Amino acid sequence: MGSPFIDALLGAARPVIMELKPRSADGEDLFRGRSPAEITARYEAAGAPCLSVVTGRWFGGDTELLAEVVRRTSLPVLQKDFITNLGQLRTAAGLGASAVLLTAAVLPGAALARLAEQALALGLTPFIEVASLAEAEALPPCEGCVVAVNNRDIRNRERGEADTDRSLRLLPAVRGTGTPCPVSASGIDDPEVAAGLLSASYAGLLVGTHLLRADRLESWCEALDRLRGVPPAPCRAG
Numbered sequence: 001m002g003s004p005f006i007d008a009l010l011g012a013a014r015p016v017i018m019e020l021k022p023r024s025a026d027g028e029d030l031f032r033g034r035s036p037a038e039i040t041a042r043y044e045a046a047g048a049p050c051l052s053v054v055t056g057r058w059f060g061g062d063t064e065l066l067a068e069v070v071r072r073t074s075l076p077v078l079q080k081d082f083i084t085n086l087g088q089l090r091t092a093a094g095l096g097a098s099a100v101l102l103t104a105a106v107l108p109g110a111a112l113a114r115l116a117e118q119a120l121a122l123g124l125t126p127f128i129e130v131a132s133l134a135e136a137e138a139l140p141p142c143e144g145c146v147v148a149v150n151n152r153d154i155r156n157r158e159r160g161e162a163d164t165d166r167s168l169r170l171l172p173a174v175r176g177t178g179t180p181c182p183v184s185a186s187g188i189d190d191p192e193v194a195a196g197l198l199s200a201s202y203a204g205l206l207v208g209t210h211l212l213r214a215d216r217l218e219s220w221c222e223a224l225d226r227l228r229g230v231p232p233a234p235c236r237a238g
């Protein structure tokens with residue numbers, strides 16, 4: 001079965017998965033009084049091919065936020081949380097998610113492979129996140145999955161500096177998993193870095209904090225298009 005999430009990302013002029021995350025790990029309010037509906041509309045206007053919704057409580061999210069975003073958009077939606085069991089996958093599918101985060105760092109090898117199969121059986125695309133070469137090399141075949149490199153350390157809940165060079169170092173190993181869709185996630189803010197990751201042949205990027213902080217999403221998107229040398233995509237967001 002095809003993956004609407006992967007198809008949308010691979011077909012996008014501006015392949016940025018835009019994330020709704022109420023708070024940073026340090027407690028910074030990222031929504032700043034805006035409703036999920038407003039942020040969803042802003043991301044759609046900026047040409048997002050898919051959205052990501054953080055439901056983890058330490059980032060201020062919950063499954064109601066996921067349900068609300070799914071109600072507001074027809075774009076495929078990724079649920080970002082520490083998913084460890086089939087019940088959570090069923091909830092994600094029931095709420096209308098298209099993809100689910102599976103974090104290699106918190107799932108022993110057999111559990112990761114089992115959850116990825118169960119997700120696929122429920123029609124969900126596994127979005128498998130790795131943060132080291134060892135984790136990337138230990139992955140099962142990932143033909144139907146997104147494989148993402150997290151540029152931050154998820155073990156300390158995303159606090160601390162991002163290392164976007166990690167994505168460049170791990171790309172050959174990520175490709176080796178057979179994924180049609182390598183993604184670089186977390187800590188991406190500079191459009192030049194974003195363009196560099198895409199030209200290194202990442203199929204997509206996942207950006208949350210920076211887009212939520214940006215007063216002018218349009219400027220960031222246009223800078224990315226310019227640096228990539230692609231004609232500007234329609235971007236009506238402020």
Ligand SMILES: O=P(O)(O)OC[C@@H](O)[C@@H](O)c1c[nH]c2ccccc12
Pocket residue numbers: 019021054056059080081082101129150154158185186187188206207208209210
């Ligand atoms: O806000 P950033 O630095 O652009 O990162 C987005 C995303 O990758 C991050 O929110 C994330 C990565 N892994 C997670 C696991 C759970 C919740 C959230 C996440």
